[in-house]
Amino acid sequence: MTDFAATRDAFHLPEGITYLDGNSLGPMPRHAVDRVAAMMRDQWSEMLITGWNRAGWYVQPRKVGDRIARLIGAGEGQVVMGDTLSIKVFQAVSAALRMRPGRRVILSDSGNFPSDLYVAQGLAETVGAELRVVAPEEVAAHITRDLAVLMLTEVDYRTGRRHDMAALTAAAHEAGxxxxxxxxxxxxxxxxxxxxAGADFAVGCTYKYLNGGPGAPAFIWVHPDHADAARPCLQGWMGHAQPFAFEQGYAPAQGIERMRVGTPPVIALAALDAALDVWEGVDMAALRARSIELSEAFIAGVEAACPELVLHSPRDPAQRGSQVGFRHPQAYAVMQALIAQGVVGDFRAPDVLRFGFAPLYNDMEDVARAVEVLAGVLRQGLWDRPEHHRRAAVT
Incomplete structure (x- = not known):
């Protein structure tokens, strides 16, 4: 049985803060400070450049990747860390396009994170492909025989709507x-x-629910059937079969190693590795059940106490990730007032109050306090103050 009280204790949660924004940036695991300090003190400081071998920095992207693999239904040796999520999206989509010569269509949906669409649009314009963007509920109907790549974010960043990965992957494969x-x-x-689910490629960031810290490196997974065939357009030094032979021509490494690009962020990986310690012993089915329990209680509480808010997420928890959105015409100001009262969620344009539920550290007390404070902010009109209407650079 997963002990969620113990996992909550593993995080530094500031006094007086109810944190429901782990879907943007997870809180700091308590022992990340010591792990990073030890890496700097005992490895970088004392080993200098020999740390690449002696401390295992060079193989760190694969070792950390193996720890993430368990959390996403992947196998050992199938995940590698490094770079940013946008770079990993570019690698995956470009490799998939290469594997389907003669097909030039990339299909995505309007609920996808805009950065993914920007990457796909730039790639399509560069190689003469076409990016088609349809409504999330219309994706299945647009999987046609000219499709090369289906590129989707499983959980919609605004609504929390969750795609059926297995069904859509099967439909894409049926279309070739x-x-x-x-x-x-x-x-x-x-x-x-x-x-x-039989997926082909997957990518993800690690600073949200995995709690790796701001700017933590992304990961990429390639199905083992494709691992020695995938050739991304972005071919970097660390993805070479013999990087220290310094050959002029590129020869891809075997398997997932070919998806490496540049020098790995060793300090950031140390922090992420510390964060992944918290996941040891966590049962993912129990995590999902806990997520649904929290989000269902939040929806019920908000709808009872705040009738002016409109649910912006699927009502069926099976069709929802671990976040909930509500709409309000002054959502930005409402969220700033909430944050000022110690309940931290975030705002997504144009009018969405977004709340993330991370079972490792969120509990029913967080849900109850968030509902209570939100109701008070709306009832008392606390959001309608000048300071809550001023837009910051990051919203």
Whole structure:
């Protein structure tokens, strides 16, 4: 049985704060400070450049990747860390396009994270492909025989709507296409099963539900059937078969190693590795059940106490990730007032109050306090103050 009280104690949660924004940035695991300090003190400081071998920095992307693999239904040796999520999206989509010569269509949906669409649009314009964007509920109907790549974020960043990965992957394969799944709002939040779904490529960030810290490196997974065939357009030094032979021509490494690009962020990986310690012994089915319990209680509480808010997420928890959105015409100001009262969620344009539920550290007391404070902010009109209407650079 997963002990969620123990996992909550593993995080530093500031006094007086109810934190429901782990779907943007997870809180700091308590022992991350010591892990990073030890890495700097005992490795970087004393070993200098020999740390690449002596401290295992060079193999760190694969070792950390193996720890994430268990959380997303992947196998050992199938996940590698490094770079940003946008770079990993570019690698995955470009590799999938190469594997489907003669097909030039990339299909995505309007609920996808805009950055993924920007990457796909730039790639399509560069190689002469076409990016088609349809409504999330219309994706299945647009999987046609000219499709090369289906690129989707499993959980919609605004609504929390969850795609049926297995069904859409099967439909794409039936049409002869490959799939690229973005797990930014899935990894560490829901029970992902990449191998069970037969997915082809998957990518994700680690600073949200995995709690790796701001700017923590992204991951990429390639189905083992494709691992020695995938060739991304972005071919970097660390993805070479013999990087220290310094050959002029590129020869891809075997398997997932070819998806490496540049020098790994060793300090950031140390923090992420510390965060992944908290996941030891966590049952993903129990995590999913806990997520549903929290989000269902929140929806019920908000709808009872705040009738002016409109649910912006699927009502069926099976069709929802681990976040809930409500709409309000002054959502930005309402969220700023909430934050000022110690309940931290976030705002997504144009009018969405977004709340993330991370079972590792959120509990029913968080739900009750968030509902109470939100109701008070609306009832007393606390949001309608000048300071709550001023837009910051990051919303």
């Amino acid at each position: 296409a490959l799939t690229v799944w973005d797990l930014a709002h899935s990894a560490g939040a829901v029970d992902v099963d990449l191998l069970g």
